[in-house]
């Protein structure tokens with residue numbers, strides 16, 4: 550058998566991160582992802598060798614028993630924590646290759662976060678809270694060029710529109726302490742979407758609400774995600790919510806496996 554020669558000179562081959570960006574459809578990719586918490590002599594291995602692609606516009610649930618590592622995985626996907634093995638690509642960018650500042654800029658531009666607790670800033674109104682991530686854009690992810698941050702006048706219409714679409718058009722000037730729990734969560738959803746992120750990451754975003762309010766907020770998230778064609782990765786204990794998403798991934802004993810939504 551003749552020896553195989555690769556016809557493409559090495560210098561012309563795409564770099565790994567370019568190759569991922571070229572795939573276009575994958576907004577988040579995890580390759581060989583592993584996390585072991587290390588504190589002194591105590592090692593807590595959570596998972597290793599996980600592979601995951603989140604494609605544009607799809608909704609993905611991550612389920613698993615308490616302590617399985619769901620929040621850990623979400624933090625790694627969102628660049629909020631650093632893996633001990635493997636790599637995460639967000640919007641084609643290799644997270645480990647970015648400076649802290651560039652990683653923060655990418656997170657703000659490409660990802661939205663919604664947690665069980667709203668994390669709205671108490672001293673700002675609902676409108677200001679939703680505008681904030683938009684006002685912080687304009688920082689470069691690559692290279693040293695920095696874009697100009699937008700002005701309040703530029704971002705306000707989008708923030709108002711989003712607050713109206715989550716049913717808070719009449720609460721724009723209320724501070725978080727003057728909103729109900731469901732209203733606060735809806736404001737947090739609006740905030741997560743203001744930069745038209747490629748993907749929203751949700752960690753039990755409705756876990757703190759009564760069933761009815763949870764259903765309203767969850768429906769809103771799905772509607773808005775679909776309208777904006779934003780991907781959604783949702784950690785949830787609630788299997789009735791999980792089965793309404795396009796794909797369900799179960800984290801079990803350090804491995805991630807896909808299960809049929811109808812079976813959860």
Ligand SMILES: Nc1ncnc2c1ncn2[C@@H]1O[C@H](COP(=O)(O)OP(=O)(O)OP(=O)(O)O)[C@@H](O)[C@H]1O
Pocket residue numbers: 586587588593595613614615616617618619620621622
């Ligand atoms: N900072 C940390 N240091 C050491 N161990 C940690 C740390 N954070 C989490 N762990 C451990 O890692 C494992 C996974 O935690 P994680 O919070 O990701 O689980 P989870 O699946 O989200 O759980 P739950 O559903 O209960 O929120 C747990 O056993 C936890 O004790």
